[in-house]
Amino acid sequence: MTTTAQAPPTYAHGDTGWFTRDRFGLFIHWGLYALPARHEWVKQRERIRDEDYQQYFDHFDPDLYDPARWARDAKAAGMKYVVLTTKHHEGFCLWDSALTDYKAPNTPAGRDLLRPFVDACRAEGLKIGFYHSLIDWHHPDFPVDGLHAQRDDEEFKAANQGRDMRKYVEYLHGQTRELLTHYGPIDIIWFDFSYPGRVWGGKGRDDWQSEKLLALVRELAPDIIINDRLDLPGAADIRTPEQYQPRAWLTVDGQRVTWEACQTLNGSWGYDRDNLDWKSPELLVRMLIDSVSKGGNLLLNVGPTGRGEFDPRARATLAAIGAWMRLHNRSIYGATASELTPPPDCRFTRRGDRLYLHLFAWPFRHVHLDGLADRVAYAQLLNDASEIKLIVNDPKRQAQNTTMPGTAGTLTLQLPVQRPDVLVPVIELFLKE
Numbered sequence: 001m002t003t004t005a006q007a008p009p010t011y012a013h014g015d016t017g018w019f020t021r022d023r024f025g026l027f028i029h030w031g032l033y034a035l036p037a038r039h040e041w042v043k044q045r046e047r048i049r050d051e052d053y054q055q056y057f058d059h060f061d062p063d064l065y066d067p068a069r070w071a072r073d074a075k076a077a078g079m080k081y082v083v084l085t086t087k088h089h090e091g092f093c094l095w096d097s098a099l100t101d102y103k104a105p106n107t108p109a110g111r112d113l114l115r116p117f118v119d120a121c122r123a124e125g126l127k128i129g130f131y132h133s134l135i136d137w138h139h140p141d142f143p144v145d146g147l148h149a150q151r152d153d154e155e156f157k158a159a160n161q162g163r164d165m166r167k168y169v170e171y172l173h174g175q176t177r178e179l180l181t182h183y184g185p186i187d188i189i190w191f192d193f194s195y196p197g198r199v200w201g202g203k204g205r206d207d208w209q210s211e212k213l214l215a216l217v218r219e220l221a222p223d224i225i226i227n228d229r230l231d232l233p234g235a236a237d238i239r240t241p242e243q244y245q246p247r248a249w250l251t252v253d254g255q256r257v258t259w260e261a262c263q264t265l266n267g268s269w270g271y272d273r274d275n276l277d278w279k280s281p282e283l284l285v286r287m288l289i290d291s292v293s294k295g296g297n298l299l300l301n302v303g304p305t306g307r308g309e310f311d312p313r314a315r316a317t318l319a320a321i322g323a324w325m326r327l328h329n330r331s332i333y334g335a336t337a338s339e340l341t342p343p344p345d346c347r348f349t350r351r352g353d354r355l356y357l358h359l360f361a362w363p364f365r366h367v368h369l370d371g372l373a374d375r376v377a378y379a380q381l382l383n384d385a386s387e388i389k390l391i392v393n394d395p396k397r398q399a400q401n402t403t404m405p406g407t408a409g410t411l412t413l414q415l416p417v418q419r420p421d422v423l424v425p426v427i428e429l430f431l432k433e
């Protein structure tokens with residue numbers, strides 16, 4: 001008897017051409033959890049029952065919601081696409097779904113909140129993504145499992161043994177259809193998340209019927225980008241490392257893959273009032289550069305408040321990033337990893353004949369680029385286009401008083417003593433053909 005290894009299924013893929021050029025996107029986590037304002041998992045963490053969570057539904061009144069302002073803030077920060085939570089794990093839907101009453105139109109908000117968002121993004125030329133939770137801690141047919149808000153409530157579990165996953169799957173697929181047919185072309189669908197075997201009752205591809213869901217998405221939106229959380233190896237267009245920066249270009253089975261790090265401003269995705277773990281704009285800019293230097297994107301999150309605004313701390317951070325991006329986006333858009341090894345505390349990105357040296361630390365007077373002695377025609381600081389002098393020392397030259405020694409193949413850049421007053425200084429190197 002011969003055994004044939006089963007070939008892995010091959011999947012159609014979406015259009016990632018724009019995605020790897022655009023590099024920088026805004027993630028928005030907005031739902032009822034903005035009201036308790038202590039993390040989007042609050043219902044789960046605090047084991048809140050539906051009856052008690054209802055108060056947030058009853059008081060959800062985002063009177064200052066102005067998605068045009070969100071879109072302007074994103075664009076001014078240099079972001080090119082926005083991914084919004086249509087539904088998070090709590091189960092609340094921002095749009096006017098025909099398949100549930102648990103939706104924004106039935107709260108004091110009184111309307112579909114997704115449509116004006118989509119319109120605002122389009123008006124600013126931003127690409128649009130929908131984050132959609134596979135998990136649902138409100139739906140009456142979502143089987144209670146080890147992650148569920150009522151996981152320890154024996155009475156609740158006993159009363160809910162008849163939950164029918166098939167009905168939930170119908171709902172999940174039906175809502176996906178709504179989202180991909182009622183709002184014009186959508187560029188990214190971001191399903192979240194699978195956890196087979198992680199807890200009792202953990203769920204994966206068989207539970208979501210991921211193959212079918214994927215086929216539905218591809219039928220409705222052949223070019224859409226799909227993330228990697230459906231538990232279908234090989235189907236993903238993008239990988240989504242969460243809350244960490246990969247050490248190198250992400251690979252799967254030894255192959256480089258398209259990836260996007262998703263990161264928070266303060267550790268929480270939903271609005272988290274008392275969380276003071278804010279990353280500085282400088283750190284966030286470094287994380288963006290770091291991603292691009294490894295061939296990836298950055299999806300940076302804001303959790304708007306219950307009144308529908310980005311809070312002042314988030315807006316100030318976005319504005320600071322935008323000020324940097326205004327002067328330096330040439331090193332980000334359309335750029336990718338360079339095969340060259342950068343000096344310590346630096347990152348390279350490359351776009352065509354331009355090589356960008358990002359200096360995370362500012363050395364005194366000189367930075368040395370090994371292997372580049374004959375390869376650079378011109379160099380300048382990117383923030384003000386001021387020339388950076390190129391020095392190639394004779395490799396035979398010895399160290400003496402004020403003269404530095406030479407090293408074969410090394411290009412030395414002569415820096416001003418004063419570090420330019422930008423979050424991360426960048427030197428643009430024009431490579432010779």
Ligand code: GLC
Binds near residue numbers: 029040192193262
């Ligand atoms: C997660 C979380 C979450 C957040 C997210 C973003 O796995 O459950 O709350 O939405 O992924 O990547």
